[in-house]
Amino acid sequence: MPATYDLVNSRLATAFGAVLAGADPVLRPSDRCDYQANGVMALSKSVGKSPREVAELVVASLEFGDIGTVEIAGPGFLNISLSPDFLSTQLSSLLNDPRLGVERANPENIIIDYSAPNVAKEMHVGHLRSTVIGDALARMYRFKGHQVIARNHVGDWGTPFGKLIEHLLDMGEDAAIATLSIGDLDTFYREANAKFEADDGFKERSRLRVVALQSGDPETRRLWRILVDQSVAYFSEVYAKLDVLLTPDDVVGESFYNDMLQKVVEDLQTAGLLVESDGALCVFPEGFVNRDGDPLPLIVQKRDEGFGYAATDLAAVRNRVENLQAQEILYVVGAPQAQHLDMVYTVARSAGWLPESVRCEHVAFGNVLGQDHKMFKSREGGTVKLVRLLDEAIERADAQLLERSVGLSDEARRELATSIARAAVKYADLSTERQRDYVFELDRMLAFEGDTGPYLQYAYARIESIFRKLPAPADFEGVVFNLAEPQAWHLGLGLVEFPIAFESAIRDLLPHRLCTYLFDLAQRFTAFYDACPVLSASGSLQVERLALCRLTGDTLKLGLSVLGIDAPQKM
16 A cells, blocks of 8 residues: 555645646645645746645645545645544554555665775774665665665775785784784784884885785785685674674675776777876866866876776776666765765766666765764774774673663673664664764663664563563454544554655665654654553553554564664563
């Protein structure tokens, strides 16, 4: 059954279209009624009539049937009140729908590029947003029915690997593997850097090792593979701790595109797009200039004949369209990369590698800040390791559970603490409009009150506790939603809005909209539960109220799951 909003909007759009083809009703939920159509003002300007006159024309053309009633308010707002029978039918349809009104799309191939740590470096707080937002979008697209191909574009190539491989040899393979396998990647990287700066002999060996790596020397490639595999194993541990779906199979790093780069240069040359500038081969895409108004170059091949990030990114776009048949490509990358990505898209389209039919979108995001509202740093002033951050969240959640005396075994309590910590960290990130910065504050994020992940988890667990108290499983066959109390009506209206909240979030790549919806729904449920006793009610009234509880629980659980957040049954 179509979503409630879609049904109302469709009827209104037809009536608005009778006045002017394509006119938008601008339908929104309203505190004064159930919905309000605000498009009359714009329509009145287009047709040269007063708003009130236009509103009357729309209402005269409206065929609302049993959906509800419409009233003209003020200068021309249309207030829509749904009929109880219609809303009851809509709610009943959701009870039997595991997708809660979200329709499947015609499946497309969607590439989502996210996380992207560097080999031989530990993941830090700077990787959090890309990883969490990318994972949520991947889950949402999969739920919608699309084929999602995750791409973890790790930094696994280039000049740093000369010194890393030489340091590995100096340590000995077994010792190096032991260091890397415990996740002490940063120590390994720092030691290699320090040796490179202090020892000219080591520096020369490193330079020669880069040449051997790039020329395909088998032994050098084997040693490089050790670094990559140990790093990927470490990344996988971090993803598991955060419950992120990325796997080693999703790791397609810079090295994957290395053999494609010369072809990129040759084909850009053939297309007449390359220009030599200061010894480098560049493309000057139209519309990009520096502060002085001079054209900006996208450097494809450097003067030393090495390839830059642009060549790799162009090869990746080409591969994703031609080989993976991508119909949409999302780059979940920090906001500072906006200009670089725009230039890559523009050049790829000019070269014919990125058709206009393929949506290519930069999913930009802001920074994670400390409580001083500056870039989040450790006490020592360095970057905060992601594992350390997650471990601290788990420890604090576990301490909260001990204080609450939840009566769980140590193992079960630890498992619940991990779930709560993940919810706290993920929800704080996802509930923030992604292009904004946010302050990382564990005490606030772990709170069971307010707009937090644990609050939503607790709201779901509270609903599940209602059903555990029943003497027998609830039977909702033939339930009628009378919604006599205003709190019940308000909750019912919120429940039918789930498909619209989901579609809005996925359409505009803004997970915070779904978070906002879930928090609002939990608040509506609290108001309902306080005003409308459930277990003490009887007969059809209890069945109706239980059905509202069931729908709320199912909606919270599904909404959290597509964001990558677990919903424990007990807390």
